[in-house]
Amino acid sequence: xxxxxxxxxxxxxxAVETLxxxxxxxxxxxxxxxxHELVARLRxxxxxxxxxxxxxxxxxxxxxxxxxxxxxxxxxHGDRVRVRARVGGERPSVPTIVDLYPGAAFSERECFDxxxxxxxxxxxxxxxxxxxxxxxxxxxxxxxxxxxxxDRLYREWDRRRHEKAAP
Amino acid sequence: xxxxxxxxxxxxxxxxxxxxxxxxxxxxRKNSLWPMPLGLSCCGIELMAMIGPRxxxxxxxxxxxxxxxxxxxxxxxxxTLTWKMAEACRTIYDQMPDPKWVIxxxxxxxxxxxxxxxxxxxGVDMLMPVDVYVPGCPPRxxxxxxxxxxxxxxxxxxxxxxxxxxxxxxxxxxxxxHSFYAPNKGIPTTRSHEVxxxxxxxxx
Amino acid sequence: MTxxxxxxxxxxxxxxxxxxxxxxMKLNMGPQHPATHGVLRLIVTVDGETMRELEPxxxxxxxxxxxxxxxxxxxxxxxxxxxLDYVQPLMNNIGYAIALEKLAGLKVPERGQDxxxxxxxxxxxxxxxxxxxxxxxxxxAVTMFFFTFNEREKLYDVLDxxxxxxxxNTYVRIGGVYADVDENVQQGIERFLDEFPxxxxxFESMLTGNRIWFDRNRNVGVxxxxxxxxxxxxxxxxxGSGVDHDLRKDEPYCGYxxxxxxxxxxxxxxxxxxxxVRIEEMRQSTRICKQALARLQDTRGGxxxxxxxxxxxxxxxxxxxxxxELIHQFKIVTDMELPAGEAYGAIESSKGELGFYVVSDGxxxxxxxxxxxxxxxxxxxxxxxxxxxxxxxxxxxxGSLDFVMGEVDR
Numbered sequence: 001x002x003x004x005x006x007x008x009x010x011x012x013x014x015a016v017e018t019l020x021x022x023x024x025x026x027x028x029x030x031x032x033x034x035x036h037e038l039v040a041r042l043r044x045x046x047x048x049x050x051x052x053x054x055x056x057x058x059x060x061x062x063x064x065x066x067x068x069x070x071x072x073x074x075x076x077h078g079d080r081v082r083v084r085a086r087v088g089g090e091r092p093s094v095p096t097i098v099d100l101y102p103g104a105a106f107s108e109r110e111c112f113d114x115x116x117x118x119x120x121x122x123x124x125x126x127x128x129x130x131x132x133x134x135x136x137x138x139x140x141x142x143x144x145x146x147x148x149x150x151d152r153l154y155r156e157w158d159r160r161r162h163e164k165a166a167p
Numbered sequence: 168x169x170x171x172x173x174x175x176x177x178x179x180x181x182x183x184x185x186x187x188x189x190x191x192x193x194x195x196r197k198n199s200l201w202p203m204p205l206g207l208s209c210c211g212i213e214l215m216a217m218i219g220p221r222x223x224x225x226x227x228x229x230x231x232x233x234x235x236x237x238x239x240x241x242x243x244x245x246x247t248l249t250w251k252m253a254e255a256c257r258t259i260y261d262q263m264p265d266p267k268w269v270i271x272x273x274x275x276x277x278x279x280x281x282x283x284x285x286x287x288x289x290g291v292d293m294l295m296p297v298d299v300y301v302p303g304c305p306p307r308x309x310x311x312x313x314x315x316x317x318x319x320x321x322x323x324x325x326x327x328x329x330x331x332x333x334x335x336x337x338x339x340x341x342x343x344x345h346s347f348y349a350p351n352k353g354i355p356t357t358r359s360h361e362v363x364x365x366x367x368x369x370x371x
Numbered sequence: 372m373t374x375x376x377x378x379x380x381x382x383x384x385x386x387x388x389x390x391x392x393x394x395x396m397k398l399n400m401g402p403q404h405p406a407t408h409g410v411l412r413l414i415v416t417v418d419g420e421t422m423r424e425l426e427p428x429x430x431x432x433x434x435x436x437x438x439x440x441x442x443x444x445x446x447x448x449x450x451x452x453x454x455l456d457y458v459q460p461l462m463n464n465i466g467y468a469i470a471l472e473k474l475a476g477l478k479v480p481e482r483g484q485d486x487x488x489x490x491x492x493x494x495x496x497x498x499x500x501x502x503x504x505x506x507x508x509x510x511x512a513v514t515m516f517f518f519t520f521n522e523r524e525k526l527y528d529v530l531d532x533x534x535x536x537x538x539x540n541t542y543v544r545i546g547g548v549y550a551d552v553d554e555n556v557q558q559g560i561e562r563f564l565d566e567f568p569x570x571x572x573x574f575e576s577m578l579t580g581n582r583i584w585f586d587r588n589r590n591v592g593v594x595x596x597x598x599x600x601x602x603x604x605x606x607x608x609x610x611g612s613g614v615d616h617d618l619r620k621d622e623p624y625c626g627y628x629x630x631x632x633x634x635x636x637x638x639x640x641x642x643x644x645x646x647x648v649r650i651e652e653m654r655q656s657t658r659i660c661k662q663a664l665a666r667l668q669d670t671r672g673g674x675x676x677x678x679x680x681x682x683x684x685x686x687x688x689x690x691x692x693x694x695x696e697l698i699h700q701f702k703i704v705t706d707m708e709l710p711a712g713e714a715y716g717a718i719e720s721s722k723g724e725l726g727f728y729v730v731s732d733g734x735x736x737x738x739x740x741x742x743x744x745x746x747x748x749x750x751x752x753x754x755x756x757x758x759x760x761x762x763x764x765x766x767x768x769x770g771s772l773d774f775v776m777g778e779v780d781r
Contacts, residue, residue: 023473023714049600052717057730057739071715071728071743075600075616082715103603106429106751114437129430129780130286131251138285138438145435145442147285205403207410208432208777209457209539212501216527219520234405252410252431255402281450284435304539 002026002081010045014038015083025071027082032094035085039070039097048072048081051097054107056115060141064088066117070097070104087117096122114139188328196240196266197319198228203239205259207246210273210305214245217308227315236262241318243311244297247275248288260295268322270314271297274304395423398762402431406509406766409776411750413765420761425754429747432780440740445471445731446545446707448740453539455725455742456778458501459494462720463778464543469624470716470727471545474709475682481666482673483547484626489560489663490542491625491718492656496567497526498721499649499656503574506646506770510587512578522570529559544684546677552667564660571653579647588643592756592768595640602755603748606723607648608772612640618719625718632659642771649773652721682707706735715743722746722773742781746774 002025004017015028015038030038042048052071059065065088073080087094096119098105108119109128116137119125127134136143202224206214217224218232233239236259248256260269271291274280277300279289291297298321299314306314401412410431416424436455440448452467453460465487472479479487500519507515527537533556534540534549542549578584594604599612609616617634619627635651637644677683684703685696711733717726723745730739749772756768 021714022476022710022712023716025715050605051603052724052726053728053741053743055728055739055741059738069728075614075621078621080715101603102601103748103751106747110747127430129433131430138435143285143438145285145438146283209454211409212457212538215504215516216520216524219524220517221521221524234403247432247434249431249433251433252402255431259403282434282439284439286433286435307537 003077003079006077006079007042007046007081010041011038014041021082025080025082027084029084032085032087035070035083036095036097036100038083039072039100042072042081042083043100046074047076048074048079050075051101051104051107052080054097054104054111056111056117056139058115058139058141064092066092066115068094068111068117091118092116093118093120095120096125098122113137116140185326185329185332189326190323192327193323193325197322200227200229200241200268200315200318201231201233201239202229202241202243203234203236203259203263204232205242205244205246205256207244207248207252208275210245210275213305213308214243214272214311217311222308222312224312224315227312227319229315236260237264239263240267241315242267242269243272244269244276244291245272245305247280247282248291248294249286250288251286253288253294256291257294266327268298268318269295270299270301270311270318272301272311272314273306274302277302280304394418400765402428406769408505408769408774409779411769411776411779413753415762415765417762420763422757422760422762422765425757425765427750427753429750429776429779432776434781436781437740437742440737442736444707444735445709445737446703446735449543450541453541454777455744455781456498456720456722456746456775457539458775459498459721460539461490461542462494462498462718463725464541465491465625466716466718466720466725467727468543468545469718470714470729471682471709473714473716474712474729474731475545475679476710477546477677477679477682479547479625479677480674481626482551482670483675483677485663485666485670486548486552486675487543487625488627488630489552489660489667490548492659492663493526493530493560495656495721496653496660497523499653500526502649502721502770502773503578506767506773507578509766509770510584512581512584514577515574518570518574518577522567525563525566529556529563532556532559544676546679546683547675551675557664557667560660561664564657564664567657568654571650571657575650579650585643587763587767588646588771589641590639591642591760591764592771593639593641594752594756598755599640602752604723604752605745605748606719606721607645607652608723608749608752610635611637611645611648613638618717618724622717624716630659630662632662642767645771645773682709708733708735717743720745722749722775722778725778742778744778744781746776746779749774750779 004026014034015030018027018029021027050073052073054070057067059067064086068085068087070083071080085094094117096108098108106128108122109125111117112119112125113127113129114137130138136148204214216222240263242260242263271277275282276291279287299318301310301314303310396417398415398417400415402410412428412431414426414428415422436451439451449464449467452463455463500523504516504519530540531537533552534542594612596612596614599609599614613636615634615636620634632655635648637648680699682703685699689696690700709731711731713730715726715728717724725745726743728741728743729737732738752772753768757765
């Protein structure tokens, strides 16, 4: 249901289109370097006013490991589009789109929190859902569901509590 | 009320008058348990329904659901406790003045519930002693009122005046007061709560 | 704790005679607070009574649902979707089911769709009743809490009779709903719907013309059209600002294009407009429910569950008598696989667009299940609306943005 004919002229050369998804939304495959330009054109020239979500998929053990996804929506044209970029390496990073869509701020922070994908240019990129100082990225495939630390967190917390109580 | 014999040594301090005083103090406490609603998630909605018009916990004296822990004596942990929230929860518990009681409402606060994940505390009794556990996801408000009534029965068994007179010399079983529990004496505890055997006369 | 920091204002912004201005103080609201609608923490930097900056801290209810979906598998996750936005459990179930049905390419029969619409609109009414009750009590109208919870109890009676549980029903399956609506349930719902419009009128009579309610909500938390779109707000928050966008009309699902209803849209985008939008949505939901019941009357005895044995459990009688059905039952319960691919399924929930982005590799466990929660965007918008306002407005703003921490934190 994505009207690719309308979008294609504006984003020429910036992305490769696929229609692989089962909901009719086209996926534009791009690189992190071209991402910001692509999203800016989609917003300004193609009228995608809303950023629905920013998330990632961990394709461990494939390399590059993370597929970062942005989904945009156009209310005026009744259209949706998904943008995808693959990143990997020690410090996976993509540019931020917070300057284009302020509403993506929390989504990007959550993506960083859960996967460790850094959004370059996002001031105040810190953890959203896990406590500050948490050392792991829970949604990665090599992180166990029950977590690594519940007991350690408890013992740590208990020790801090007693240190505070002792005069 | 009269069918349960209070536990503790028979040669209790104070004798008959202390027992009547105990009864009076317990009557006052159990009929005015002001809840501190720690509504964390879905159980919080059923907690609100319990305070609401149909189930009306005010009938049982739990009228004043204050949101400041300093003014409450019953902490109802309603919902999932996460590690991020754990410190705040324990702080609230510590701020409550004695005597205080805790009801773990719902399976999430009783044992972690359906969330055996990296961020959920597997039962609020990892952090504080719990008096009554209410299973359910969420439990019906009737179930929580039943828990309140059970807690009232538990309070009836306490012996605050006798303890005062005896100067802390009675057994552990003399009171279900949280101030008797190890945490307030500076000893960390995990899941330290009184487990009654099936033929214990105090079990109802 | 007071941190002394001088703050330079643009000329004309602040009253120079105000003895308190110039010193900023950081105030902590939450995570346990009566007015934060769940475990939300707000670090508010105040200058006297005026809020200069706010920082919402979320995550106090993060239960790891997306990871849980990967561990449990497609089918078992239905139970967890209830607990996302726990004031409207059936709506979350249906959103997830719609995403899975897109992946599977499954079509729900008409009666199943009508039952789903009925359940969704009843959940919408329930969620808006919570909004009214909690926002009312936060702003001092304690009566609203008791009145709306009384109505919720009537709704609970109906849902209890139909689904077996008051809330967190988990009544939806891939391909339809668990069981059919029978005569008693239908009559119960009709009774509720007959009395409900009068109740909404009663709520309006208490609040809409009320001087205090008006003064606390009018021109408070004004959200412009452009801001609402840039900040990814959907649902009543977007519609209150004048954008006529409702997924039920623009991207219909579950047969909504066959129903006759209107979508209320506000003008100014303040708390009062959002309140009016939600009140009217309750009335429109009643209208939709009545139409759904009429349709159910017409299709009595029809199929309410798709009969695709790869995803839908066979009836127990067949399981006990036929080997093939037994194998289907076994396969679905232990290892229900969905075809490889990705899909995004969204519904119009009471808070906004609730979407599920599901990625499958053909096995019984998802590669990824991302929950696009409207509440997260609503929380994000709190600083936008509250900056520069008085502390007493924060309660009105939080109430009118209407989020539930279960879905914000997942």
